[in-house]
Amino acid sequence: MSELNSKIPEGSIGEKWDKHKFNIRLVNPANKRKYTIIVVGTGLAGAAAAASLAELGYNVKAFTFHDSPRRAHSIAAQGGINAAKNYQNDGDSVYRLFYDTVKGGDYRSREGNVHRLAQVSVNIIDQCVAQGVPFAREYGGMLDNRSFGGALVSRTFYAKGQTGQQLLLGAYSALSRQVATGKVEMFTRTEMLDIVKIDGKAKGIITRNLVTGEIESHAGHAVLLCTGGYSNVFFLSTNAMACNATAAWRAHKKGAYFANPCYTQIHPTCIPVSGDHQSKLTLMSESLRNDGRVWVPRNPEDKNKKPSEIAEKDRFYYLEEKYPTFGNLVPRDVASRNAKYVCDEGLGVGATGKAVYLDFRDAIKRDGQSRVADKYGNLFDMYKQITHEDPYKVPMKIYPAPHYTMGGLWVDYNLMTNVDGLYALGEANFSDHGANRLGASALMQGLADGYFVAPYTVGDFLATQPYKTEDTSHQAFTQAKQEIEARIKKVMSINGKQTPDEIHKKLGRIMWEYCGMSRNAEGLKLARVEVQKLREEFWNDVKVVGTENQLNAELEKALRIADFLELGELMILDAHNRNESCGGHFREEYEINGEAKRDDENYSYVAAWEFPKNSTGEMMTGDPVLHKEELVFENVKLTQRSYK
Amino acid sequence: MAEQHNSYKIKVWRQANANAKGGFKNYKLDGVSTDMSFLEMIDMLNETLVRKGEDPISFDHDCREGICGACSMYINGHPHGMLEGVTTCQLHMRSFPNNTTITIEPWRAAAFPVIKDLTVNRSAFDRIIQSGGYVSVNTGNARDANEMPIPKEIADEAFEAAACIGCGACVAACKNASAMLFVSAKVSQLALLPQGKAEAQKRAENMVAQMDEEGFGSCTNTGACSAECPKLIGQEHIARLNREYLTAKAGSDFVK
Numbered sequence A: 001m002s003e004l005n006s007k008i009p010e011g012s013i014g015e016k017w018d019k020h021k022f023n024i025r026l027v028n029p030a031n032k033r034k035y036t037i038i039v040v041g042t043g044l045a046g047a048a049a050a051a052s053l054a055e056l057g058y059n060v061k062a063f064t065f066h067d068s069p070r071r072a073h074s075i076a077a078q079g080g081i082n083a084a085k086n087y088q089n090d091g092d093s094v095y096r097l098f099y100d101t102v103k104g105g106d107y108r109s110r111e112g113n114v115h116r117l118a119q120v121s122v123n124i125i126d127q128c129v130a131q132g133v134p135f136a137r138e139y140g141g142m143l144d145n146r147s148f149g150g151a152l153v154s155r156t157f158y159a160k161g162q163t164g165q166q167l168l169l170g171a172y173s174a175l176s177r178q179v180a181t182g183k184v185e186m187f188t189r190t191e192m193l194d195i196v197k198i199d200g201k202a203k204g205i206i207t208r209n210l211v212t213g214e215i216e217s218h219a220g221h222a223v224l225l226c227t228g229g230y231s232n233v234f235f236l237s238t239n240a241m242a243c244n245a246t247a248a249w250r251a252h253k254k255g256a257y258f259a260n261p262c263y264t265q266i267h268p269t270c271i272p273v274s275g276d277h278q279s280k281l282t283l284m285s286e287s288l289r290n291d292g293r294v295w296v297p298r299n300p301e302d303k304n305k306k307p308s309e310i311a312e313k314d315r316f317y318y319l320e321e322k323y324p325t326f327g328n329l330v331p332r333d334v335a336s337r338n339a340k341y342v343c344d345e346g347l348g349v350g351a352t353g354k355a356v357y358l359d360f361r362d363a364i365k366r367d368g369q370s371r372v373a374d375k376y377g378n379l380f381d382m383y384k385q386i387t388h389e390d391p392y393k394v395p396m397k398i399y400p401a402p403h404y405t406m407g408g409l410w411v412d413y414n415l416m417t418n419v420d421g422l423y424a425l426g427e428a429n430f431s432d433h434g435a436n437r438l439g440a441s442a443l444m445q446g447l448a449d450g451y452f453v454a455p456y457t458v459g460d461f462l463a464t465q466p467y468k469t470e471d472t473s474h475q476a477f478t479q480a481k482q483e484i485e486a487r488i489k490k491v492m493s494i495n496g497k498q499t500p501d502e503i504h505k506k507l508g509r510i511m512w513e514y515c516g517m518s519r520n521a522e523g524l525k526l527a528r529v530e531v532q533k534l535r536e537e538f539w540n541d542v543k544v545v546g547t548e549n550q551l552n553a554e555l556e557k558a559l560r561i562a563d564f565l566e567l568g569e570l571m572i573l574d575a576h577n578r579n580e581s582c583g584g585h586f587r588e589e590y591e592i593n594g595e596a597k598r599d600d601e602n603y604s605y606v607a608a609w610e611f612p613k614n615s616t617g618e619m620m621t622g623d624p625v626l627h628k629e630e631l632v633f634e635n636v637k638l639t640q641r642s643y644k
Numbered sequence B: 001m002a003e004q005h006n007s008y009k010i011k012v013w014r015q016a017n018a019n020a021k022g023g024f025k026n027y028k029l030d031g032v033s034t035d036m037s038f039l040e041m042i043d044m045l046n047e048t049l050v051r052k053g054e055d056p057i058s059f060d061h062d063c064r065e066g067i068c069g070a071c072s073m074y075i076n077g078h079p080h081g082m083l084e085g086v087t088t089c090q091l092h093m094r095s096f097p098n099n100t101t102i103t104i105e106p107w108r109a110a111a112f113p114v115i116k117d118l119t120v121n122r123s124a125f126d127r128i129i130q131s132g133g134y135v136s137v138n139t140g141n142a143r144d145a146n147e148m149p150i151p152k153e154i155a156d157e158a159f160e161a162a163a164c165i166g167c168g169a170c171v172a173a174c175k176n177a178s179a180m181l182f183v184s185a186k187v188s189q190l191a192l193l194p195q196g197k198a199e200a201q202k203r204a205e206n207m208v209a210q211m212d213e214e215g216f217g218s219c220t221n222t223g224a225c226s227a228e229c230p231k232l233i234g235q236e237h238i239a240r241l242n243r244e245y246l247t248a249k250a251g252s253d254f255v256k
């Protein structure tokens, strides 16, 4: 069964996008105002798309559950954004960025998409600077760059440790300008709870006004989901508290395929879990590994000693010893896995034994405290604020944490899902990062999708569509609305004993234990049953207080968790199906000396899952159907990654 | 400092909705770990309320890393609590002595009406940005980013202003509930950069007009805003806004 058509244009890798843009059908400027585009999510991807489409003349209705577009999770990105500008004259090029990204993704992404991403990366920087984004500069006034993991060139643009904030505020300002012109109608504190399909095409959405509880219908000619990633399925992650998978999952239930759900990124340098009260985990930027040395005590007896009392010979600098070439700068998946290994061996430090040291002693000795403070001051302060320990004096304690999801809704080259008229942009789609994302590439992808891809490809689709907007009194809308109202009533009426957070924490523990940093078939089998049981528990025992027609955070959480409880099972199935290790997906059965062992022969495909056909009622039942998109590599040669 | 478990009396503003009459309610909370963040303490209190079938305390929050600007609590008489340069979500319970009372209120300003408990409506800030807080450039219109060098000092100063997280603490701290610091941060950022210069005066004029329309008070230069701003946005930006604004006014009078 191969109805999955990725629609990669013909031609050499360098010509595909340009040719495609030329072949795209155009909408007459005067007719653009006859189309309405629904954009769900106003983070980097959504705000960029909404603003750019409105500038072209389309009517846009934009939605966010936040109180303002400026609060989207994109705001929290720290390190930077990649672009193949080659301003440093260090040998960078579009092709090199393309190559690094395909390799970094462990050869599980589409060449065509990744090359386009590298091509438009340069326009992103121009656009952002024109908007007034204050990127870091050198004394001569030119833009500054830094290096990030997985690359040997300096191509990362940044604004202190607040790159995501500055980029989002840039996109938000462009969006605000279009709100002022009236081309964008902005709906804040409004959560999309379902999509509406008519004759197989996406024609609108159902939303809940989070302040009044009102359920509303909105019709349009195309629907763009720019709703972010799903790391919060683990409960504890570096994502903002409200990040969730509901929009993508509802689309999935309405027919959109979900691709590679098991590809999740566990970031190696996060502040470890300190107790049950913890609500989220905080990232410490990858850049710290430039100067910090990672180690644990060689002897388990030394675990409770002060680090300063442990002699040099008794310190196990495991990354430096195992990977002499890359040392502390191995890619994220490798660094995370090795931290887990040493802790599993009983060498972990801290109260829980689930932490390793990231030590700046030698850097401070070499460069002096003030140099180190110059580079990392704000991170050191944040660390101290949270842990009450001074990293200038004692090593940081760090541990890996869920951070980013490479999987997402399946999309073709045009970013359209397999549902006509339904698009997915940014972290919500699966498209560009394969099995592992390189640092500073998510911001690039979100803005590429929003500013430079969707404005073309959505127009191509609309050019074939009639002007008439569906009436929200159409039976498809009224039915979807009734279903959502019934779902909310049901959740409110269970009145059991467990709070939504309690169930969410249980789910997180299952996912982390069996579908986290390393996975095996036995565990995954067990986990599937556990998640199914927990889902039963939710629908019989959740307790949601308050009423549905008021601001009700408990209800919001419960509805999102209900969807996580289904997505979790799909992640487990996908991880079980993929009998190989690649990037962030590590199956213990498939390794060579602790490194990921790919199986290109049998698994060089995108796993796109269809929601179980026979599933009825509120809860997912039965088995999802797997569709495969074979990956074709014409430019990059597949090899085993080595960092030794 | 090793972890301890403390007890507090939490005195918090409860208000069912915008039209309801609000009031303080007291809760006793034991077993609060000194390692908890302030918002985790509220989570804990809320879980106990939910288990009793009571409505939990509503509050805005999201990133819990001091960057999204969502959290907005007035704690013991200070917006975002008593620590300098820190948002509510970055406060930790070790900063609050055992067996004390912690008083929590929403931002109070006519332009930020209460939605529920500690959650207020800050959409006035969005409308101020819509009135001019941008550079008018369409996607695809940009020239090469390095074509226009910008001195590092200028870029850094613009960055300082752009670091505003739109939280509204400046308004909450001001006895006149003025939004001058917030407005000035954006005007200043864009007036400093060559990209924003062309519209600088018009921007200042429009944003100030919108600020007035939203019902924010006037600025009497008390400096309370900068003192409480979690991102330490300074008074010099207000001075720059005033300059842009006065030049704009003079200009438009002249044209008339």
Ligand SMILES: Cc1cc2nc3c(=O)[nH]c(=O)nc-3n(C[C@H](O)[C@H](O)[C@H](O)COP(=O)(O)OP(=O)(O)OC[C@H]3O[C@@H](n4cnc5c(N)ncnc54)[C@H](O)[C@@H]3O)c2cc1C
Pocket: A040, A041, A042, A043, A044, A045, A046, A063, A064, A065, A066, A069, A072, A073, A074, A075, A076, A077, A078, A079, A080, A081, A163, A164, A190, A191, A192, A193, A226, A227, A228, A229, A238, A239, A240, A243, A244, A246, A247, A283, A403, A404, A425, A426, A427, A428, A439, A440, A441, A442, A443, A444, A446
């Ligand atoms: C701590 C941290 C640091 C990072 N640092 C970097 C970095 O340095 N460089 C890099 O490249 N990447 C980084 N990333 C990754 C990057 O920030 C994200 O992948 C990216 O910002 C996602 O953007 P987005 O537009 O796809 O989604 P988001 O920014 O998550 O936006 C999602 C939007 O959708 C809305 N939404 C979601 N569901 C619904 C619904 N049902 N109804 C209505 N609205 C909805 C939300 O309100 C929001 O507006 C970092 C991530 C984290 C967690």
Ligand code: SF4
Pocket: B163, B164, B165, B166, B167, B168, B169, B170, B171, B181, B182, B185, B228, B229, B230, B231, B232, B233
């Ligand atoms: S100026 Fe400071 S206090 Fe005011 S909104 Fe910005 S960050 Fe918050």
Ligand code: FES
Pocket: B060, B061, B062, B063, B064, B065, B066, B067, B068, B069, B070, B071, B087, B088, B089, B090
């Ligand atoms: S929750 Fe984001 S700044 Fe406090």
